[in-house]
Amino acid sequence: MVTISRQAGAGGDEIARLSAEELGWKLLDNDAAERLLAEKGFPRAEAETFEDKEPGFWHRFSFEKDRYLHFLKMVSYEFACQAGGVILGRGGQILFADVPGVIRVRVMAPLQDRVARVRDASGGDERRVRQDVQRSDNERAAFHRFLFHTNWDSPDLYDLIINTHDISLKTAADLIVKAVSAKEMTGKKREASRRLENLYLAEKAIVAILFEQKLPIRRLEIEWNDGAITLKGTARDRPSIERCQETAASVCSVKRVNNEIRFEPKYVELLGGIQHSTEERMTG
Incomplete structure (x- = not known):
């Protein structure tokens, strides 16, 4: 590359x-x-x-x-x-x-x-x-x-x-x-291939969750670790957290999902998707 x-x-x-x-x-x-x-x-x-x-x-x-x-x-x-x-x-x-x-x-x-x-x-x-x-x-x-x-x-x-x-x-x-x-570059192909596939699948899942299904998840992150994925972020309702996990598992083709998305119901959506917590609006 x-x-x-x-x-x-x-x-x-x-x-x-x-x-x-x-x-x-x-x-x-x-x-x-x-x-x-x-x-x-x-x-x-x-x-x-x-x-x-x-x-x-x-x-x-x-x-x-x-x-x-x-x-x-x-x-x-x-x-x-x-x-x-x-x-x-x-x-x-x-x-x-x-x-x-x-x-x-x-x-x-x-x-x-x-x-x-x-x-x-x-x-x-x-x-x-x-x-x-x-x-x-x-x-x-x-x-x-x-x-x-x-x-x-x-x-x-x-x-x-x-x-x-x-x-x-x-x-x-x-x-x-x-x-x-160069030898030091050609020797990294397998590691690079695995890393690129993980990055691609994680972004594909994020696009599906946030912009196709439009689930209200804030600061969504997907991390890979030994064949499993970890989801991080916050959500305003529990069904969205469950749907997020199901979508990520399906897109990334994994069985183990560590769902660390926190349930935080007190935030609103502004301007079609820019989300701010109540605390942020009070202090900002």
Whole structure:
């Protein structure tokens, strides 16, 4: 698995395409991600609102943010389960941070290089192109702050940082392929496969519980441990807790479910799904 984060105009899109071709893997770019999201029931028009940028006013509310994030995780993990792939953007370096054997790549270049590359490709005015490049960088940084509460530029998020100032895009792709083929990475395939399947099934169950069945479970989490799953969160009625357990067990194909969801009847739903406890509203 490879995730690629890129500054605008640094050549990351082309590097992702070349890397996927050399490895014989599929590429999950923005168009492919939106298509998969639509197939799962998340409309393309809504997905475009979150496309590597901070969303508009209404989509900033907790329910819309959580809905998009869980659908994004589900399609990303499902894609990754298919024997390798290259994921471009969409916070892949964060979604796969705990998956062994994943190469998280950052593609960057000096601003002037990036402006020149975009200008040569589009033929636009340099001043306008510079503004567009900087705006794109700012939007991607805002996307990561909003969804993941992290600094997009932090080197701690990446295993390999490539500056395309003096390195060709083909050479950059070759570096990624070589990193993927390294012995310390190839030896983690079985562990990575198991981890990815668990992540995918957990997110699939969360989507089914919260957004398909619309069960009133707050802060729902599903954790795996030795073939069993643990459910955590709070609910306003006991039947919802039981249905949550049944759905999770069915989707994750497990017999052992540790249900730690707490019964807390005193909360209300606002704005179609943003939930606040009575105590939170009194103190907030």
